[in-house]
Amino acid sequence: MPSGDLTPAELTLLGLLVEKPRHGYELDEVIDARGMREWTEIGFSSIYYLLARLRDRGLIAEIEPTGTARGRARRVYGPTAEGRRVCARSAEAAVAELRPVFPPLLIGLANQPVIPPDRLQAALARRAAALAERIAAIAAARDAQPDVPDFVHAIFDYALNQLAAEHQWLTAYRTKLAAPGTAPPHHSPAQEGRA
Amino acid sequence: MPSGDLTPAELTLLGLLVEKPRHGYELDEVIDARGMREWTEIGFSSIYYLLARLRDRGLIAEIEPTGTARGRARRVYGPTAEGRRVCARSAEAAVAELRPVFPPLLIGLANQPVIPPDRLQAALARRAAALAERIAAIAAARDAQPDVPDFVHAIFDYALNQLAAEHQWLTAYRTKLAAPGTAPPHHSPAQEGRA
DNA sequence: CGCCGATATTCTAGTACTAGAATAGTCTGG
DNA sequence: CCAGACTATTCTAGTACTAGAATATCGGCG
Numbered sequence: 001m002p003s004g005d006l007t008p009a010e011l012t013l014l015g016l017l018v019e020k021p022r023h024g025y026e027l028d029e030v031i032d033a034r035g036m037r038e039w040t041e042i043g044f045s046s047i048y049y050l051l052a053r054l055r056d057r058g059l060i061a062e063i064e065p066t067g068t069a070r071g072r073a074r075r076v077y078g079p080t081a082e083g084r085r086v087c088a089r090s091a092e093a094a095v096a097e098l099r100p101v102f103p104p105l106l107i108g109l110a111n112q113p114v115i116p117p118d119r120l121q122a123a124l125a126r127r128a129a130a131l132a133e134r135i136a137a138i139a140a141a142r143d144a145q146p147d148v149p150d151f152v153h154a155i156f157d158y159a160l161n162q163l164a165a166e167h168q169w170l171t172a173y174r175t176k177l178a179a180p181g182t183a184p185p186h187h188s189p190a191q192e193g194r195a
Numbered sequence: 196m197p198s199g200d201l202t203p204a205e206l207t208l209l210g211l212l213v214e215k216p217r218h219g220y221e222l223d224e225v226i227d228a229r230g231m232r233e234w235t236e237i238g239f240s241s242i243y244y245l246l247a248r249l250r251d252r253g254l255i256a257e258i259e260p261t262g263t264a265r266g267r268a269r270r271v272y273g274p275t276a277e278g279r280r281v282c283a284r285s286a287e288a289a290v291a292e293l294r295p296v297f298p299p300l301l302i303g304l305a306n307q308p309v310i311p312p313d314r315l316q317a318a319l320a321r322r323a324a325a326l327a328e329r330i331a332a333i334a335a336a337r338d339a340q341p342d343v344p345d346f347v348h349a350i351f352d353y354a355l356n357q358l359a360a361e362h363q364w365l366t367a368y369r370t371k372l373a374a375p376g377t378a379p380p381h382h383s384p385a386q387e388g389r390a
Numbered sequence: 391c392g393c394c395g396a397t398a399t400t401c402t403a404g405t406a407c408t409a410g411a412a413t414a415g416t417c418t419g420g
Numbered sequence: 421c422c423a424g425a426c427t428a429t430t431c432t433a434g435t436a437c438t439a440g441a442a443t444a445t446c447g448g449c450g
Contacts, residue, residue: 007406008302015306025428039301045408048429053406071427072415084309092310094303096318098325101354106234107203108289109353111210112346114279115287123291130293151307158304158364159296165360169353202436220398240438243399248436267398267445394449401442412431418424 006090009042013050014059014079014087021063021078024048035141039155051077059083117177124174131167135160201285204237208245209254209274209282216258216273219243230336234350246272254278312372319369326362330355 006014016027024047031042042050054060060077079087105127112120142156201209211222219242226237237245249255255272274282300322307315337351 008297008299009407011299011302011306015302015309018306018309023428036305038295039297039305041297043408045410046406049407052430070416072413072429074428087306088309088311088314091303091306092314092318094299094306095310095315096303096321096325097299098322098329099298100233100236101357102203102234102236103294104203104206104289104292106350106353107206107210108286108291109350110231110234110347111206111213111282111286111289112349113344114210114213114283115290116283119283119287120290123287126291127293130291134293149308152305154307154368155301155304157368158301158361161360161364162296162357165356166353169356173349173352204437218398238438240440241436244437247400267396267443269398392450395447397444397446399442399444402440403438404440405438406436408433408435410432410434412429414429415427417426420421420423 005093006086008094009040009046010050010054011087011090011094012036012040012042013047014054014083015091017054017060017077018079018084018087021076023074023076024051025074027051034152035156038138038141038159054083059086121174121177124170124177128167128170128174131163131170135163135167138163200288201281203289204235204241205245205249206282206285206289207231207235207237208242209249209278210286212255212272213274213279213282216271218269218271219246220269222246229347230351233333233336233354249278254281316369316372319365319372323362323365323369326358326365330358330362333358 012031013027016022016030022030027047028044031037031040036042051060055062055077058080060083061080063076063078108123115123138156138159142153142160207226208222211217211225217225222242223239226232226235231237246255250257250272253275255278256275258271258273303310303318310318333351333354337348337355
């Protein structure tokens with residue numbers, strides 16, 4: 001990780017702080033409230049860790065706690081001038097940069113021959129079902145977002161688009177596998193390395 | 196990582212070894228030769244590390260080096276019976292399991308307001324260009340694969356499908372952003388946390 | 391022989407991340 | 421004024437992964 005660049009997780013938090021200064025716990029709540037767990041890999045346990053890193057890099061700074069805290073005192077962070085600059089630059093780069101696609105599905109597909117054909121069919125069927133379910137869930141979530149800026153819909157739309165495309169591909173592939181002449185090869189257990 | 200499950204990287208290597216026993220260096224070559232860097236995250240420096248892990252878990256075992264090696268002696272690994280079982284089970288799971296989609300693009304999109312509108316447009320344009328280029332490259336790679344089993348094409352087709360869908364979405368989104376009434380909000384620098 | 395280039399593996403020293411437990415303060419009810 | 425619930429942060433002890441340098445071995449060539 002070149003030190004000049006932000007990881008996706010760092011950019012997410014920094015962006016949230018540019019929007020409005022917040023404290024760690026609150027970040028976790030916002031991430032949940034906006035359904036961001038769908039497009040973000042941030043777990044609760046990393047938030048403070050990431051915050052510390054951003055702070056050490058001088059991209060965010062602690063702000064004097066305003067008003068009375070309920071419960072333990074909070075550390076409220078806001079972006080520094082440098083933080084704002086880096087956030088804008090990184091967001092721009094994230095939008096432009098293309099990354100390889102490697103979902104586990106591809107790895108599974110690459111290992112088709114070791115899966116008994118009927119089990120492969122079943123697994124693909126389960127995937128299709130999960131996909132349909134998820135598409136419905138995201139579509140619902142998109143319309144249920146109450147107080148988020150409009151452009152957030154674009155994110156849901158993107159996810160929906162990718163999922164829908166996968167569903168199409170899956171359907172076509174399942175049909176192809178089911179076709180008579182096209183039985184895929186299947187490796188039955190053969191020789192093995194000495195234990 | 197629950198110890199019963201393989202990471203995508205581990206599954207990839209294990210699958211290659213189930214196909215045919217190989218040594219570390221050879222794995223690297225095969226991954227390259229098949230264009231697997233597109234759908235795999237395995238760097239050269241992790242191969243021996245992963246191999247050691249698989250070996251320690253009893254999924255692969257060293258096989259007596261056959262014939263004469265050129266250069267330093269090789270350690271050739273093949274799958275154990277357990278390894279074959281786990282490979283099949285994991286491949287099946289990988290095919291069925293749906294994972295959240297979170298490419299950096301989404302994070303960038305979530306931070307749209309901090310990007311000056313003209314730069315956002317430019318970044319999206321660069322993405323579109325990169326996408327077109329990549330689609331062409333993968334299409335070419337798919338047809339250029341010489342000695343790989345047929346089902347490998349399915350993998351390229353999947354990648355192509357996702358990329359094409361993204362391209363469509365991108366085009367639509369760019370048009371929408373360019374439309375007159377739809378100027379996105381843009382946060383200009385405001386107050387900042389104390390340095 | 392002694393060195394080079396190719397092949398192949400191992401080692402060193404990190405970075406990034408994570409789960410979950412521990413801690414700390416503040417508020418409420420009894 | 422103390423027990424417990426709630427809010428919030430920090431600490432501990434790991435796992436997974438990576439880059440790149442170091443090492444080992446063989447064959448060939450001058």
